[in-house]
Amino acid sequence: MKNKLFIGLLLSLFALQACVKDEDKVFDNSAADRMNAAITSYRSILVSEANGWLVEYFPENDLSMGGYYFIWKFNNDGTVEMAGEVPTAKYAAGQTSVSTYAVIAEEGPVLTFNTYNEVFHLFVEPFGASDVDGYAGDYEFVIREVTPEQIVMTGKKYGNKIRLTPYTDTKTWKDHLTQFVVLDQKMAALGYNVKVNGTNVRKAVRRYRTFSFENNAIAPYIITTTGIKLYKPLTIYGKTAQYFTFNEAEKKLVSDEADSDIVIELGSPPVNGIFAATNDSWKIEDNECSNSFRTLLTTTKNQLLNGGYNFTYNYMYCGRSPLDNNMVFAFFVFQSAPGNAYYHVIYNFIYTPAPGTDDQIKFAYIGPGNGNAANQPAPVTGILATITNKSPYSITIKEANSPIIPAYPQGIQLTSVADPNFYFVIYSTE
Amino acid sequence: MKKTILYLFALILLVGAGSCNKDEINSQSIFVDPTTPPSTFDTWLLNNYTYPYNIEFKYKMEDLESPLTYQLAPARIENSIAMAKLLKYLWIEAYNEHVGIDFLQTHVPRVIHLVGSGAYNTNNTVVLGTAEGGMKITLYAVNDLDIVNPSIAQLNTYHLRTMHHEFAHILHQTKNYPAEFKLITVNGYMGDDWDKVSQANALRAGFISAYSMKSYDEDFVELIAHYIINTQTWWNAQLTTAGTNGKALIEEKITVVKGYLKSTWNIDIDEMRRIVQERANNINNLDLQTL
Structure with a gap:
């Protein structure tokens, strides 16, 4: 009890100290006034670049996509014009789309793009239940450094550094942005x-x-x-x-x-060594496979659908299984209706570079893997035996038909060396 | 003695606490939005949502207004305009037609927040709407709205059912429904495992949707939302699927719902349904692209 009284005495002494008037002022204005001044000043600097700002933008928490350019031009009425390197459904690379922005007060001044802009927010939006964060890009940025020469910000959610410099090139936005795409392909x-x-x-x-x-x-x-x-x-x-x-x-x-x-x-x-150790799973694109491969796939689809599990076929994939890290050929299916539940029907394979080559690979079926494979009717394995028998396959790069964001390699075609009319085309799903 | 000392301390503390409050409270926010002039849409929202109903219609997304765990994208402006016009016609004016403007003016949530994308969970479910304490309704997946040829089926599934669902939460959070409702299928509620139940099995167990099985509050508001937006033919088909036992349970529940709405809020749910569906049949005559 005595201790408590002393603590009480101590606390009440603090209260008496609370109004000492001779504090030195570090700032002339209140924190709120300074925040308002910063916001007004940042906004006017953003608007001041009549030709816009060239933006180095990095999505993804682990930076695993690298960086992409935008050009942003901020207007006084709260609108922003945006163009980017990456074509979208409605906009070609370098084409301009308009939305809104604001500089708002949070813990520091924050630049936010608060209405949807297809050119920009494709990095932000989720893809659905199978990929809940999409490309995991930020659309709100904490402003760290502002000078007429550059603005440095960090993404609010993922913390990646974003740099803006005044756009000074005499080229059009479109020409400027597409030069990067061209060099990227080279x-x-x-x-x-x-x-x-x-x-x-x-x-x-x-x-x-x-x-x-x-x-x-x-x-x-x-x-x-x-x-x-x-x-x-x-x-x-x-x-x-x-x-x-x-x-x-x-x-x-x-x-x-x-x-x-x-x-x-x-x-x-040697590319076959790289592919044999791939960490990605690769979607097999039905429409780009040879007729002979597609016929086999159609048969397999029907077997899966009639296998008693009320499946809806989604796609076939190969490479690294997302479930257990084995090398596989597998089928990704829904049960009953899209959105209800996802299942993998997985078959384990051995991937080996063909001896004495740099660009040929062999696939060998070794048996049912995880997921629902063991419960499937035996005929499903027909396609797996054929894939094995047609080995080895030569690896060639294939351009994607309409890349939203071109992954690289955009696509790989695997063509049976013994039977060039048997081939399939795969795209990384990572 | 101890008591005296304690009183003394209390007095000193009070003096200490009270000695610095000379500044008057300013009614303005300390943060000022710099010089962005209101757009035509902003002015329309003031005249159609804010002034008549005291609703702040937030179409410019604010991360702090939404759950930070989700990756979300803002709404397209043109979709927000369409959504503002649709909600006014199908929801606000439907209630006004039935119970008069005072009702919504009193009970309407004060913030409607639009989000462009859905809020996806890794368990393969998607959140289409949320309500917080009667104050705010958030609608997701606004960018999925077809603003040229809106489909009432999609609107019902994605947004209107959500509006009726969330608004029903506000009503029962204001005045609760009879406790007897909770006893009708007391052993059927299963929390977050609802997503493992099919629609047919939910009906057979006496629930109008799988989500109803999450808790009795969800059960209660799902009944209201499904009843209002669907036709009697649809409702009867659900009861047929539900079978004798399921049908009896659902009918027992909807009787409680109807009684509650009538006696507590003077809402005749059948009349409300007639008005909502009459309006729903008319949405293709609305111009959703100009203000």
Whole structure:
């Protein structure tokens, strides 16, 4: 009890201290006034760029898509004009779409794009119950640094750094943005070899705008007019670099930093080795397969639908199973009606590079895997036996018909070496 | 002695607490929205939602207004315009026609918040609407609305059923329904496992939808929402599927619902249904693209 009394005495002393008047003022204005002033000033800087701002935008929590450009032009009436590199259903690359923006007060000043803009929010919207966060991009940004030369913000939800610089190019928005898409395609390859001081040190593959190395490290980047800029500097075998210039004749990216000698060569590693170890699951695109493959698939679909489980067929896939990490060929189905429940009917396979080749792969069926495979009627395995028997397959890149966001490799065609009329086309679902 | 000391401390604390309150409270928010002039749509909303009903119609998405766990995208402006006109015609004016404007002016939620995308859960369900304490209704998937040829079936499933559902929550949160309702299928409620039940099995167990099986409050408002937006033919078909036992349970529940709405709110749900459906049949004559 005595202790409590002392504590009480102490607390009441604090109360007496509460009104000391000789505090030094650090700021001339209240926090709210300063916030209002910041918002007004940021807004006027945003609007001041009559040609717009070039924006380096990175979606995804783990930056696994790399970076994409937008051009944003802010108007005084609260509207914003946006153009981007990525074509959407209604807008071609570089075409402008208008929506609204606001600079609002939260814990700091926040720039928000608060009505839907198809060009921009395709990075934001969820894809549905099978992919609840879509490309996981931010649409609200905490403003960190504002100068006439650049604005730096971080995404409110995912924290990725977004940089805006005044758009000064004399090219049209469309020409400026499409040059990156063109360069991106020139730098495309199934695999990459990373060299330090002339020695091979790592193999890599590219997905969207990110290099994935064989040790699972990733290096997200954005395209520049001459090559690429990594999201942050890459250190590898003691060398560090962030900017690379593309040498089209020699098919390689060479680091810009004077003291670094990091080179990323296109297309060097055997592609069959890369695909045999893929971490992605790959959707088999029915419409782009050979007739013989499609006929087999149709038979299999009907067997699945009549197998007593009231399934609705969704698609067939191969590569890494999302359920158990095995290499598989599998079927993704709904039960009864879309939206009710998803099932995987999975068959395990062995993927091996064909000996003595760089671009041929063999598939061998070894038995039912997880999911509902064991309960399916035996004839479903017909397609699996044929896939095995037609091995090996040659691997070739195929352009996607209408890419919303072009993944790379956009598509792969696997053609039976023994029977060129038997082939199927797959797209990464990652 | 101890008591005296305690009183003394209390007094000092009071003096301390009271000594600094010389500033007057300003009625303005400390944060000012800088110089964005209202659009034509903003003015329309003021005249059609805010002034008559004191509703703030938030079509510009605010992350803080929605559950942060979901990845969401804002609504398209043209879809928000269409939704504002549809809700006014199919929901606000339907209630006005039946019970007069005072009713909604008193009980309407003060905020309607539109979100462009659905709020998807990883268990394969999607949230189409939420209500918070009678104050706010959030409607999701507004970008899925076809503003040229709106389908009443889709509107009912996605948005209108949600509006009636959430508004019914506000009504029972204001004045609760008879406790006897909770006893009719007292053992049938299963919390979040409702999504594993098919519509037919829900009906057979005496519930108008699988979601009704989540809790008795959801059961109560699902009955109201489904009854108002669907025809008697649809309702009878559900009762047939429900079988003898299910049908008896559903009919017992809807009798309680009807009695509650009539005695507590003077709402005749059959009349409400007639008005709502008459209006629903007329939506293709509405111009949803101009204000």
